[in-house]
Amino acid sequence: MADEILRIENLHVSVEGTPILKGLSLTIHRGEIHAIMGRNGAGKSTLANVVMGHPAYEITSGRIFFKGEPLENLEVFERARAGMFLSFQYPAAIPGVQVGTFLKKSVASVRENPPKGREFRKELNAAMDQLSMDKSFLSRYVNDGFSGGEKKRLEILQMLLLQPHLALLDETDSGLDIDALRIVAQGINEVAADSACLIITHYQRLLDLVKPHFVHAMIDGTIIRTGGPELALELEDRGYDWLEVTA
Amino acid sequence: MTDDAQEIIGDYKYGFHDPENSTIRFDKGLSEQVVRDISELKNEPEWMTELRVKAYHHFVERVMPEWGNCSLLDSIDFESITYFLRSSNKTEKSWDDVPDDIKNTFDRLGIPEAEQKWLGGVTAQYESEAVYHSIREDLEEQGVIFLDMDSGLKEYPEIVKKYFGTVIPHSDNKFSALNTAVWSGGSFLYIPKGVHVEMPVQAYFRINAKNMGQFERTLIIADEGSSVHYVEGCTAPSYSTDSLHSAVVELIAMDGAKIRYSTVQNWSSNVYNLVTKRAVAHRNATVEWVDGNIGSKLTMKYPSVLLKGEGAHAEVISVAYAGKGQHQDTGAKVHHLASNTTSNILSKSISKDGGRSSYRGLLQVSPKSTGCRSKVVCDALILDSDSRSDTYPTMEIGNSTSDLEHEASVSKVSNDQLFYLMSRGFSEEDAMGLIVNGFFEPFTRELPMEYAVELNKLLELEMEGSIG
Numbered sequence: 212m213a214d215e216i217l218r219i220e221n222l223h224v225s226v227e228g229t230p231i232l233k234g235l236s237l238t239i240h241r242g243e244i245h246a247i248m249g250r251n252g253a254g255k256s257t258l259a260n261v262v263m264g265h266p267a268y269e270i271t272s273g274r275i276f277f278k279g280e281p282l283e284n285l286e287v288f289e290r291a292r293a294g295m296f297l298s299f300q301y302p303a304a305i306p307g308v309q310v311g312t313f314l315k316k317s318v319a320s321v322r323e324n325p326p327k328g329r330e331f332r333k334e335l336n337a338a339m340d341q342l343s344m345d346k347s348f349l350s351r352y353v354n355d356g357f358s359g360g361e362k363k364r365l366e367i368l369q370m371l372l373l374q375p376h377l378a379l380l381d382e383t384d385s386g387l388d389i390d391a392l393r394i395v396a397q398g399i400n401e402v403a404a405d406s407a408c409l410i411i412t413h414y415q416r417l418l419d420l421v422k423p424h425f426v427h428a429m430i431d432g433t434i435i436r437t438g439g440p441e442l443a444l445e446l447e448d449r450g451y452d453w454l455e456v457t458a
Numbered sequence: 459m460t461d462d463a464q465e466i467i468g469d470y471k472y473g474f475h476d477p478e479n480s481t482i483r484f485d486k487g488l489s490e491q492v493v494r495d496i497s498e499l500k501n502e503p504e505w506m507t508e509l510r511v512k513a514y515h516h517f518v519e520r521v522m523p524e525w526g527n528c529s530l531l532d533s534i535d536f537e538s539i540t541y542f543l544r545s546s547n548k549t550e551k552s553w554d555d556v557p558d559d560i561k562n563t564f565d566r567l568g569i570p571e572a573e574q575k576w577l578g579g580v581t582a583q584y585e586s587e588a589v590y591h592s593i594r595e596d597l598e599e600q601g602v603i604f605l606d607m608d609s610g611l612k613e614y615p616e617i618v619k620k621y622f623g624t625v626i627p628h629s630d631n632k633f634s635a636l637n638t639a640v641w642s643g644g645s646f647l648y649i650p651k652g653v654h655v656e657m658p659v660q661a662y663f664r665i666n667a668k669n670m671g672q673f674e675r676t677l678i679i680a681d682e683g684s685s686v687h688y689v690e691g692c693t694a695p696s697y698s699t700d701s702l703h704s705a706v707v708e709l710i711a712m713d714g715a716k717i718r719y720s721t722v723q724n725w726s727s728n729v730y731n732l733v734t735k736r737a738v739a740h741r742n743a744t745v746e747w748v749d750g751n752i753g754s755k756l757t758m759k760y761p762s763v764l765l766k767g768e769g770a771h772a773e774v775i776s777v778a779y780a781g782k783g784q785h786q787d788t789g790a791k792v793h794h795l796a797s798n799t800t801s802n803i804l805s806k807s808i809s810k811d812g813g814r815s816s817y818r819g820l821l822q823v824s825p826k827s828t829g830c831r832s833k834v835v836c837d838a839l840i841l842d843s844d845s846r847s848d849t850y851p852t853m854e855i856g857n858s859t860s861d862l863e864h865e866a867s868v869s870k871v872s873n874d875q876l877f878y879l880m881s882r883g884f885s886e887e888d889a890m891g892l893i894v895n896g897f898f899e900p901f902t903r904e905l906p907m908e909y910a911v912e913l914n915k916l917l918e919l920e921m922e923g924s925i926g
Contacts, residue, residue, distance in 0.1 A: 263881050266873070287880035288889075296881075303878040307896025313882075316892070320883035352896070369882065 214241040215279060216377050216407035217262070222273035224254075224261050224432075230271070231257045233432035239377070239407040246410045246418055248446050249429035255411045256300055258429075259381040263297040264290050277377065292321055296375035298366040300382040304354040310365065311335075311349035314372060321373050338371040341401075343394055359386030367398040378402055380410045384417035396420035415447040428454055470753075471919070472567065473726050475695030476559040478667050480585070482544040486669065487537045490514055493639050496542050500608055500642075503615055513628035513638035520632040523758075526816075527785050530756045534730055539671040539702055541640045543585040549606055556582075556590050564590070567693065569662050572908060577689075578657035579604045583674060584664050586642040597655060603648040604659055607675045610646025617648065621677055625708035625736050625764070633732045637673045637706040644674030644705065649684040649715070658687040658720075658906055665694035665701050665729065676707040680715035680743075687718040689906065693753070696726040700755065703729055709737035711745050713767060718746040722909055724916065725753040727783055733759045741767030741796075748904045749776040751786050752916060760818060762791035765799035765827075772801040777901040780813030780845070781920060789818035789850075794830040794860070803834040806898060809845035810920070816848045821864075825856035836866040839897050841890070891918040 217239040224232035231254045239245050249255050261268040262275060264287040275282045277293060285293065305313065314335065319325045326334050339346065342364050354362050363383055370378055380399065384392055399408065399421050410421065418426070418440065426442040427434045428451065435454050436442065482499070484492060493514045497507040522531050550556045553570050564570060564582050573580045579593035581604070588606035597604070603614065611618045628638035645661045665672050680686055694701060703725060711717045717737065725731050731754040737745040747761035763772035778786035792801040807815035817836045838847035849866055871893050879889035895902070895914050902910040 263877075265877055286886075287877060288883050288885050291881050291883040299878065299881075301874075303872065303874040305875060305879065305893060305896055307899030308892055313892070316888075317882040317884070320888075352899075373882070 215239075216241055216277065217409070218276040218279075219262070220274050220276075222261070222275065223271045224257055225269045225271050226257070226267060231268075231432055232261070234273070235433050237427070237434065239409060241376070241407055242405065243425065244403050244408045244410065244421060244423045245425045245427065246412060246423040246443060247427045247429050247434075248412060248443060250451055253429045254432040255429055256381055259297055259379045259409070259411055262379060263287060263295060288320070291373075294376035296370055296373055296378050298363075298370060298378065298380045298383045300385070302354045302362050302366055304352070304357075306352050306355045308353050309350055310353055313353050314349075314369065317369065318372050334372065338368055341371070341394075342368055342398055344368060360388065360391050363387055363395060364391065367395050370402055371398055375402070376406050378406055378408045380408070382411055382413065384412055384414060392417060393420060415443050418443045430455060470696055470726055472693035472724065473696030474566070475666050475697075476563055478545075479557065479559060480543050480545050480667070481547055482542070484540060484542040486540050488514075488539070488541055488640070492541055496640055496642065499542070502611065505619060506611065509623065509628065510639050513635045514640075516629050517632060517635035517639055520635055522632060526758050526787050526818075527756055530730075530785060534700070534702065538669050538699075540667060540669055541671050541673070542642060543667055543670060544587055545585050545666070546587070546589040549588045549591045549609065551590075551592050553590060560584050560589050563664060563666070564662070567662065567664070567691075569660075572660070576657060576906065576908065577660050578655055579659040581606050581645050581661040582664070583643045583661065583672075585667060585670060586672065588643050593659070594657070600653050601650040602653060602655060603646065605646045607644040607646045607677065608642065610677070614646070614648075617679070618646065618677065621679060621708070621710060623708075625710065625738050626706050626734050630734060633704045634706050634734045637675060637704050637734070640671070641673045641675035641706065643672075644676040645678070645688070646676070647678040647686065647688060649680045649686045651681040652683045654684065655686040658689045660689040660691070663690070663692040663703075665703065668697050669699050669701060671702045671704070674705045676705065678708070678717060678719070679710045680712060680717045682712045683714040684712075685716040687720065689909070690719070690721045691724070693724050694726045694729050697728050699728065701729045703731045703733070703754075705733045707733070707735040709745060711737060711739045711743035711770075713741040714743060715740075716744040716746075718748065719761075720748040720905060720909070722750045722905070722913060723753060723757065727753065727755050727781075729754045731757040731759065733757075735759065736762040736764065737772075738764045738766055739770035739772060742769040743767060744771045744773070746773040747776070747790070748901070749774070749788070750901060750905075750913065751776070751778045751788055752913070753784075754786075755783065756785045756787070758787045760789045760791050760820075762793070763801070764793045764795055765801065766795050768796045768798050770796065770799045772799075774801075774803045774805075775901050775904055776805050777898050778805075778807040778815045779917065779920065780807065780809045780815040782811040782813060785814045785816070787816040787818060789816075791820040792822070792832065794823040794827045794832070797827050798829045799827060800830065801832045803832070804900060805836045806839075806901060807837075807847060808839045808841065808894060808897065809847050810841040812844040814846040814848075816850065818850045820852045820854070821862065822854045823856050823860050823862075828857055828859040830860040831862070832860070833863040834865070837897070838868045839894070840868065840870055887921050891921040894921060
């Protein structure tokens with residue numbers, strides 16, 4: 212049995228008093244890629260945010276464990292330092308803060324033995340080349356005036372540099388053309404080989420490039436069915452209604 | 459630090475003070491006699507004595523401004539202030555000759571080190587007068603004059619008489635009258651035609667004594683086609699009683715000249731900082747005010763440019779940080795008095811822990827000045843609900859051929875920004891510090907690197923221990 216990275220037990224979550232997640236359970240081990248699919252409003256992004264510790268989400272019951280340790284007392288930045296990473300659906304802009312400075316500081320605070328000086332430069336250059344990112348990115352302000360595709364690439368660049376043990380990817384494929392999708396998928400595959408990966412998506416197309424071990428169909432705040440890659444194809448083909456009927 | 463200073467010094471790094479070893483200290487309070495005594499002590503020409511006395515009477519008669527923070531202004535006790543304090547008998551040319559206490563202070567402020575590394579000249583003023591002054595030989599050989607203002611008046615009386623008070627007359631406002639009456643120290647800088655001073659020259663102003671009034675007077679003249687970057691820094695010890703800093707700075711940029719004047723004001727929070735800064739820009743000249751206000755109890759300062767010659771350009775970039783018990787009432791004024799003149803004003807303010815920042819701006823285009831362009835951008839960031847930000851922009855546009863833009867925004871740090879940064883390993887304080895530094899970035903990138911680094915550290919310090 213591979214190492215357990217994330218375990219979610221019967222999780223109930225509310226936002227401003229409205230229940231969103233209603234008894235969700237999920238376990239992910241190292242080396243596994245899980246995909247969660249579902250309609251808008253099913254609670255997919257809520258799941259990603261609550262695992263990362265967003266303060267607006269209230270856990271009303273259930274627990275989350277990261278590498279066997281309960282998460283509830285860890286602040287967001289402590290989760291990041293413990294090895295959790297969230298690729299945002301809508302990354303926030305930080306005007307006036309250059310990407311280069313931001314990456315360096317972030318790597319320094321998250322990685323155990325952060326690369327310094329020339330070593331960091333080398334790693335950064337390699338990761339940017341891999342993602343076909345121009346060096347001029349580094350002097351731009353974090354996500355400020357970025358196109359949708361540029362934002363997603365910056366998210367994946369951060370993931371490559373931060374080397375998380377758990378990667379939560381919230382609709383990383385939306386807004387990407389097919390070439391960008393391929394580049395991003397390559398980055399995800401690289402990180403996923405040695406970590407646990409949870410991909411939230413609407414579409415099959417990313418899953419052609421990043422092969423999930425498990426696919427979960429989510430409806431109304433809970434996982435209603437789990438299967439292999441073939442479930443993603445079936446969901447793409449048939450939608451979600453048939454699941455509600457059989458449930 | 460044995461007295462009450464320790465209690466209120468808080469995080470303010472420059473709040474230490476030396477024992478006071480003055481050689482001459484006037485009794486507290488202001489009178490015509492005090493004004494005459496200052497002038498006599500300095501052995502000034504009669505015209506200056508008479509100008510001082512005239513200014514003194516104007517100050518007495520002039521009412522306090524009825525705008526800005528009136529209650530704080532009204533609480534200034536002019537009778538409890540020391541108007542002249544000499545702590546060293548000479549302005550030295552070598553740091554080794556400066557009295558030890560004072561030299562140590564400037565060492566702690568990093569001035570001699572900065573001078574060696576990247577400055578073209580330095581004036582260090584301590585209380586009322588300059589204690590140290592030097593300029594690089596190569597600049598002197600090119601005819602650059604850089605002196606403290608008292609020496610400037612002694613050595614170049616004709617130039618001083620010709621320009622002194624021409625940009626800011628004593629009657630401009632109550633505090634310019636006060637400064638003209640009791641001025642002491644400050645810089646006199648003249649750049650000859652066509653000379654480009656590549657390294658910045660710096661003046662550093664330090665108040666050490668309690669209840670001190672510092673009234674430096676600066677006059678910078680950049681002759682045709684010349685350029686210079688002048689940098690000003692200021693700090694003071696933290697005391698429980700107030701001090702007053704009221705400077706007058708006049709800049710004259712002749713045809714095609716360029717003056718950049720950068721300030722990082724970091725007075726302790728017991729200092730009233732009431733300063734008049736104004737420049738005249740002649741044909742095709744450029745004047746840039748880069749003005750940072752981090753410290754003080756109350757600052758009222760609106761760097762101005764009179765665009766007098768065709769094609770002249772003004773740039774005013776300012777930031778203000780208003781923390782606990784602080785009111786930063788700052789802004790900019792640009793008067794387009796000739797055709798095809800252009801200006802940019804960028805003002806950024808942060809209010810935190812009950813601090814208050816106000817932007818007060820005036821943009822004026824005279825009816826005959828056609829084809830002028832101006833852009834004004836004011837951004838305010840409010841970090842908590844106890845703090846306050848106000849904007850008072852005024853535009854007086856005398857014709858329809860000019861192109862003017864004005865943008866203003868007030869924002870708060872969003873939870874999304876904090877969550878995003880924290881998910882990347884930044885603690886909440888570090889995240890806040892990063893956002894604040896980013897907000898001021900358009901200002902800090904204009905500063906010499908050494909200052910930018912120092913300012914960023916300062917702001918990060920301000921963000922510490924404040925998030926609950």
